[in-house]
Each structure stands twice: as C-alpha cells, then as structure tokens.
Amino acid sequence: IAPATYVPPVPFPLQAAKLEMTEIGREINALAEKTPEDVVNELFENDQVRALMLYVCCHWGLDYDQAGVGYLIPLYLDRATNYRLVAGGSHRVSSALLKSIFENKGQIRTSAQIKKIMVENGTAKGIELEDGTRITAGKAVVSTIDTHQTFLKYVGEDKLDRDFVDMIKIWQWEKWSLGHLHLALEEAPNFKAAASDSEINKAFIYLLGYESLESLKNHWEAMRTGELPETAGCNCCFPSIHDPYQAPPGRTSGLISQMAPFNLKKGGSERWLNRHFREEWAEKRRATLEKYAPNMTRDKVLWTYITTPADIENKFANMVQGSYKQGAYHPLQMGFLRPNQDCSQNRTPIKNLYLGGSSVYPGGCVIWGPGYLCANAVAEDFGIKKWWPEPEIVTAARRKELV
Template sequence: MMETFDVIIVGAGPNGLLCGAYLAKAGLKVLLLEKRHEIGGGLITEEVTVPNFLHDTHAIYMAMIDYAPAIKDLQLADNIKWISPEPVMSMHFSDGRVLSIYPDYERTSKSLAQFSAKDAKAYLEIGPRFAELMDKFLAPATYKPPIPTFETVIKMESHEIGREITEYSGRTPKDIVFSLFESEQARALFLYAACMWGLDPEIEGVSYLVPLLINRASQYRLTIGGAHRLAHWMYKAIYKAGGRAWTSQRIKRIIMEDGKATGVELIDGEILKSKIVVSSVDPYQTFFKYVGEQHLEPDFVTRLNDYEWESSSHFVYHMALNEAPQFKHSEKYPDLYKTFIHVVGFDTAQELLDHWKNVKEGELHQTGFNCCFPSIHDPVVAPKGKHTGLMSQHAPYGIKGGDADSWYREREIHGERCVNVLEKFVPNIRNIMLRHYITTPLDIENKLWDMGKGSIKQGAYLPLQMGYLRPNEYCSQYATPVPGLYMCGASVYPGGLVTLGAGYNAAGRIVEDLGITPWWPKPQIVANAEELGLL
C-alpha cells in the first residue's frame, strides 16, 4: 500500500530540518528526503584528516544563534552549547600589530586606538548603533516574511531607523566602511567583516547587510562538539513529533496532477504522495529538474533563468595538528591565542579589494584568508593535547585558463600557498601538521548539489534577488506558482548563513495556508518591530 504524508520536504539541510520540526510539532505527518547519507546539509562535522579529529567541513561560524526563535521554540539550547570566544575576530598585520573585535565596545575601541584615536572614538558610537539597528529591525526582519518593495519603502520611511538602513542600502560596502573609519587597518578588518560571506564591496542595493555583518563580527558562535549537533537536535524534534527523514534518496520528479504538486517519485520508481511538497533546494533543481518547465508559465520561467549563482566561493584547508599553534605576536597580545576567527595576509583594504577582483577573474594568488583553531575553544573535537584548524579563503569556481575541473590539479598547489601565508603568523604550523583535507568550490558543488558553482548561500546577494525578490517575486513568500509546492531553503528570503530564518518563515506560511494555528509564539523582537511600524 502506498504511504502518504501531509508534507514531504526535499532536502534535510538546516532549513529543511527546521521547517520539518515546526510542521511536525504542529501535528502534520512529515517526511524529509535527503540525497546525502546524512542529514544536515552544510551542518557537517566529519573525521576527514585523522581519526578522532572532528572538523566542521562547511558551516562553522554561527551568526544568528542569539536571535533565532528556534533556539527557544525547539529547546535547542537544552542540548546544544554555543560559545562566543573573545576576541571574536582578529586581523594580523605584517608589522606585528593586531586589531581585534570583542563583544565589548570599550575593548574593541582600545584595540582600534593603536591605529587611530578617531576610529577608536567612532567605534564607541558605531558599535552600539549597529546593535540597535539589529535589535529593532535587522534581526526581527529575518524572522518575518518580506513584503513587496513599495510597502517596505513606506514603512522604512516612517521611522528614523528605517531611513538610516535605507540610506545604507543605497551605498556600497566599501563606501560605508571607508566613511566610518580612517585607518587602513580598521578599513581592512571591517571591510573583510562586511564582505566575508560574499557581499560585493562595490555593489549598491544590499548594504543594509553591512551593519548586520559588522555587528555579527563581535557575536559569532561556535557549536561545542561540532556544527552537526544542531542538525541532530533539530531532527530529534522531528522524530519526537512523529516525523521521519530518509537519507540516500534520489528524487526523479515532483509529481504533478491537475496542475498541483501531490508528492514525489524516487529514481527507483517508488511513489510517495503528500498534501504538499516543500523544497529546500535551489530554484533550478526545484522547478526545471523536479517539476519540469512544461508545468510552468513562461514569465515565471524567465524569472527563474534570471537567478544568479554567486561570483565566488570558498577554498578551505582543514588541518589536524600535533600540538597547539604558536602565534608570532602572542607575547604582545595575550588574548591572541583565544581569538575565534583570525584574518591574515591583508595589510590594507586595497589588498582585500585586489584579492576579490582576482577571484572574480578566476585567478589564484598567494594572499590572505580567515582561519580558526576550534579545538582551542572546544577540546572535544581533538584528542587531548592535539588540535584542529582551518583556513578559509574566497576563491573562484572556475580557474582562469581552465575551468572548475582545474581544481583537481590546483588544490594542493593552492593549499601550499595558503600554508605559506599562515606560516608568517603561526611559525610552527608546518612542524605540527599531521594531515590536511581540502575543500574546493567544485567539491562544495559536488557534495551539496543545491550550491551550484560552490554558492554557499544558494545564490548571489544582488539587489534583484534579495528581500521580496529572493529568489524572485513569485516565490519569496514561500508559496510558489505551482499549487501545493513551497520553498524553504537559502535561495528564499532571508538567504543563507544558517540564520534559521527561511525554514522558520516557510513553516509559518504553510500552517497559515493549511488553517492551522501556530503552536509557537510570535518572537518578541518581531512584535517590537511591528509596533515601531518597521514590519
């Protein structure tokens, strides 16, 4: 007898799991289908170097744990511990100085004072102001579906916070950072913080994210025991509510009957029927591969074809270390060893801009990146006395003079370039390295099919595919033009980076359409923003 479900979710990444947990707890019979052998999507913790060394091989820096409603709603903090090491981010310069960002404004200001008294004073205003923008609009807007652009403009113009964010949106990240800080060192660090997730430093229209990302540079969290623990406990919520996840499942198509999505067919021919289907994968796979263009209106097909992957991805070099790294300037900066995210290899903002330009052109150079050593903060991920580390660098999907397959030839060569840079700041790195494991942009695409061209956010952050237009005006409200089919992944609002926003918002839309009263409360930050007239 054919098994039927209320909801089938395609993809058991962070947003698929989150959406599934809320829907299962709402009393719906939920099934998640995952291509990989393990749930979690980018929440991957693996032994890829030496046994007993645990590496987060995709997501590691958790940006919105302190705001995401799911942490409380699903009681995730009862079983998962997150820490925010201090300093959160430190940029090492070739002259031996280090600039650090702390959760505490005064400590960050003191670090800035090494380079500019003006910048130190300015940050005492910038830090609290960006935190206020987060609390009153940027964070709450993450956990409520977007509204049409014209309505957004009206609401934003009604409040001084909205007007300020709108003003930022009309500028480039580079212009904002350069106007806030005068020293080369401050400009380099804060421009990196603003653009480390792929925001184009020269593009206007999405810079409302600059205050958010600069604020998050003082708030990133590390998941104790590995990022996969978040996936594990979201699935526990699903399981306890009667839902299930099937791994190693390949989908042939989304079943269409009388113009409506009514289930999925697996590649082995098995038919699974459901009242609705929810896709957490990208628009191309969802509509062209699984639904089929013959079921879509021409205008919608045009907008789907407009969707763009990201212009850069990440090259990541994971390390198993025989002992602790020794930072070159730790005597002068005692806090350096405790830093969560290190940025090395850039002395000026122009060097950063040159690097990003080279990436767009497909060029590989010996240059900077961010790195971290998780085991310093979380001893669970390595044997006693041993350590883990990683270097993460912006990199092109296709290499100039070749293509994406050129990474098979270039991976070790480029990895050596990165080690050369790190060695200038961590002199013992070669002597303590036991083994390494490399992830290239091509590997990201091959491992996580919904991240085409290594797009870690399932698509670029561009003015015409953000907010109400992510991925387009037809799907940004989570329902799609295909009756019975919804979207809940990083390609819909608010985007990627494990904000736990898209899956949350999609679940809200689905229960509303099904006439089910949500079991979860409205987040207080959302209620506050609505009261201000911003949402």
C-alpha cells in the same frame, strides 16, 4: 534588520516607505544605496581596520563596490562581533534537527534521488524517486533546494508559465565560493602579535594576509576573472581552543578558509579536482598561517583535509557552483524579489508547493529564516496550529513598530 529576517517581505516601495517612518529606518534606507567600501571608508580611518571591516561586510557574499544591498552591512558587522561555536562540532546542529524530526514522527530517507515532483492540474501531489517509488503528499510538498532544480528539473518547464521560467533561468549564482583546509595540529598556534597581548592566542577568528584595503580589493577583482592571487589572504579559527572536546588533550583542531572562484581561468572547475593543484593550494594557506604564527611549520601538521568549491558542488547537489547561499546577494535577488515576486513569500505558482531554502527570502548562511517563514506559510494555509513561538526579537520589534 535582524527581526525582519523572520517576517515575510513586502514590495520594495512599501518597505522603503515604512522605514522612512522611523529614525533608524531612515538610516537603513540611506545605507541601502551605499557600497560596502563607501560605508567602511566613512566609519574608519586606519587602512588595516578598513580592510578588516570590508572583509567582514563582504565575506558572506556582498560585492565591495555594489550599491543596493548596503542595509545588510550593519547586520554583518554585528555578526562579526557575535560569532558562535557549536559545542562538539557543527554536525551537532544537523543531529539536533534529525532528532526533532523523529520526535515529531517524521521520516528521513537517505540516498534517495528525486526524479520529479508530481504535478496534476497545477497542484503538487507528491514526489517520485529515481527507483520508481512514489510518495503522495498529505498536504504539501516543500522544497529547500535551489529554484533551478525545483522548477526546471523536478516540476518541468511544460507545467510552468513561460515568463516564470524566464525568471528562474536568469537567476545569478555567487561570484565566489570557499576553499577549506581542515587541520589536526600538534599544538596551538602562537601568533607573533601575542607577544604584546597574550589574549590574541585565544581569539576566535583570525584574518590573515590582507595588510591593506587595496590587497583585499585585488583579491576580489582577481576572482571576478577566475584567478586566485598567490598572496590572497584567508581567515582561520582553531575550535578546540574554545571547545576541548574537538581535539585530544594537547592537540589542536584548525580550519583555514579562503574565498575562491568556482570556475578558474586556467582549467575551469575541474582544476580544483587535480590532486597536485589542491595540495599546492593548501600548502600556500599553511604558509600564510606560519607567516603570522611561526610555530605552525609543516611538521606540526598531523593531518589535513581539503575541500574546494568543486567538492562543495559535488557533495551537495543544491550548492551549485559551490554556492553557499543558493544565489548571489544582488539587489534584484533580495527581499521581495528573492527568488522573485511570485515565490518570495514561500508559496509558488504550483499550488501546495512551497519553498523553504536559501534561494528564498531572507537568504542563506544558516539563519533559519526561510524555513521558519515556510513553516508559518504552510501552517496558515492548512489551518495548522503553530506550536512554535514568534522569535522574541520580532515581538520586540513589533512593539516599536519597526517591522
């Protein structure tokens, strides 16, 4: 499954037929039609373990009762046991990318708002900025923003086929986003459970507040109607325990994250911008942490920073409704249909316009697949020699005829 992330998608019938040729492929096909809840109930017996595993399967965007995307479940279970931490903080990733662009004689323009993608006779010619500046494309225009903005806002419906426009308009966003509480703490949390196993205090990710499978499902059901239960659980981590660079000596950095609806039943998305509501939400998350780690009292919190689904949309223009994958993981928005059959291989109906963001196959969550595949497509179309190698996992999978 992971190697397929870096291989162009093929139509579902062909993909299913290819998978049927191997034993592991047949297992993946069988999983595809099961819901995450089905799989978790089949594999595990303990109710709390089931809740943990269902959370792991669905936290990044799967509906617990939705069939058709079950093939992603093994991948998510694997990721949960192979978490990674960026030394020095996640901003180091963007800094590394920035450095690579400059080293390859690229430019980055900040605070530059795009007005439109210039299209002539069905071909992308460049972009025009809001200040009137025009940047002509030497070869191609590559967009990593969502399809709504790329095509409806910047290309324009008048330059697109009506059926294609309709496909773009029915795109579904995620049903939930994330709320975050960043913490500067006087000391590291000491969890009750660590009394029997001190290693628990050194865990990377904690899941708190879900004592049963039903309590987790209730959280998801509430989000579907724009509600956020008082007792909803959350996950948390304390990066400086594993990377001392991220906090002064003796202090601890922390992050609490909770799945939350963008449009709240009471007050809509605007309610997330209400200071009192935000602080009340954050205090409930801290209280949940204190329930499991009693030393995490209010006086141990030196500083907080809150981000809500509405903040995510306001800060990042292409994260519509707090979207963190540029679109829901729905059977009709995955594989060869992400975002649709005309664009899933990075090329678009507009010549020399390419897609390389999370709205295109294989999807989002910092997996690099869309960008890698887009770079390959551009290089192949323009006869550019690739200076990057194929990922080793893809080469190994090819030898076994798995991709």
